[in-house]
Amino acid sequence: xxxxxxxxxxxxxxxxxxxxxxxxxxxxxxxxxxxxxxxxxxxxxxxxxxxxxxxxxxxxxxxxxxxxxxxxxxxxxxxxxxxxxxxxxxxxxxxxxxxxxxxxxxxxxxxxxxxxxxxxxxxxxxxxxxxxxxxxxxxxxxxxxxxxxxxxxxxxxxxxxxxxxxxxxxxxxxxxxxxxxxxxxxxxxxxxxxxxxxxxxxxxxxxxxxxxxxxxxxxxxxxxxxxxxxxx
Numbered sequence: 218x219x220x221x222x223x224x225x226x227x228x229x230x231x232x233x234x235x236x237x238x239x240x241x242x243x244x245x246x247x248x249x250x251x252x253x254x255x256x257x258x259x260x261x262x263x264x265x266x267x268x269x270x271x272x273x274x275x276x277x278x279x280x281x282x283x284x285x286x287x288x289x290x291x292x293x294x295x296x297x298x299x300x301x302x303x304x305x306x307x308x309x310x311x312x313x314x315x316x317x318x319x320x321x322x323x324x325x326x327x328x329x330x331x332x333x334x335x336x337x338x339x340x341x342x343x344x345x346x347x348x349x350x351x352x353x354x355x356x357x358x359x360x361x362x363x364x365x366x367x368x369x370x371x372x373x374x375x376x377x378x379x380x381x382x383x384x385x386x387x388x389x390x391x392x393x394x395x396x397x398x399x400x401x402x403x404x405x406x407x408x409x410x411x412x413x414x415x416x417x418x419x420x421x422x423x424x425x426x427x428x429x430x431x432x433x434x435x436x437x438x439x440x441x442x443x444x445x446x447x448x449x
Contacts, residue, residue, distance in 0.1 A: 221436045225443055230288055231267040232412065233258055237424065238274040239294050242387040246423040251278055255285045262287075270313060276304040283308040293317045293345055293377075296328050306332040311339035315374065318348045318382075322360040329367055342367070343412060344403070345374035352384045356399055358406040365407055373403030374412040379428045391428025393419065397438050404445045411442060 222229045235254020237247050248254055254271075262269045268287035273279050274295065282289060289305050291298075293315040305312055312332060316325055325342055332340055342364045346354030356378050364371045375396045384390030400411050416422045419429040430438065 221439065225436075225439055227439060227443060229267060230270050231261060231265065232270045232290070232414075233261070234272050235282075236274065237272070239292060241383050241385075241389055245388055251281060255282065259285050273301070273305060276300050279304045279308060283310055286310065288313055288341075291315060293343075296320065296325075299331055302328065302331040303335055306335045306337035309337060309339075311341065312337065313341040313343055313372065315343040315345050315377075316360070316364070318346060318354060320347075322357075322363040325364055326367060329369070338369075340369040341372055341410075342369055343372040343374050344378070344408070345412075346378035346380070348382075352381050352390075354378060354380060354382070356403075358402055361403060361406045361408050365409075370409040371407070372410045372412050373400060373408040375400040375403070376412060376414040376425060376428050376430070380425070381427070385427075389425070389427070391425065393428050393430060396428070396430050397434070397441075400438065401441060401445060404442045405448075413438075 234248050235251050235258065249257065258269050258271060270288040270290055271282060271286055272290045272292050273282050288311045290313040291302060291305060294317060295301055296314055296317045314328055316322065329340060344360050346356045349355035361371050378399055379392045379395045381390035414425050414429045415432050415435050416429045417432045419426040419431055422429055
């Protein structure tokens, strides 16, 4: 993957998670936990030279995570949690805030205000689709333009926007065939970057496989997105 982004001259942040506390089922794979997970993330950071990002789910995790991470992510389900937002903002690190599936894009103004209240303006906003009935999401591309008006970069989550939450009963499903067209549409609509989960064999991935992009499709997609982004 690093060779691809180097060839295309695209900046990249490596996203991982030491723990996914919002899985569908108690039996779903969550990750190695904060202690072992951060050790792995630190190793990835050292060996690749890439900046790293992970979610935090509780205020008690923030300080420890901030010692390793370059960017901290607030999960969509927690984007209104005031204490978590403020605690994270106080680290001084950039924060990627995923817009909740239950929020309008203009509601993110209040989330932003919680972070800037402690003088942290290193904010990224991520569009990841909105709840559309049961076990389904829909993407309103107007959301990208609306959130860009707040003055912060907007990222499009091509992976989780095609998720079918809880669609498999004990886990989420997904429609990975729509990652490419929606990502192209989002960049054309003004998105400043894309969030993609990529796997050599998505069907064997421990989580988000149904909506992950196969690794061999990454280069052509990024090439297309870079071309669209360069258009006036």
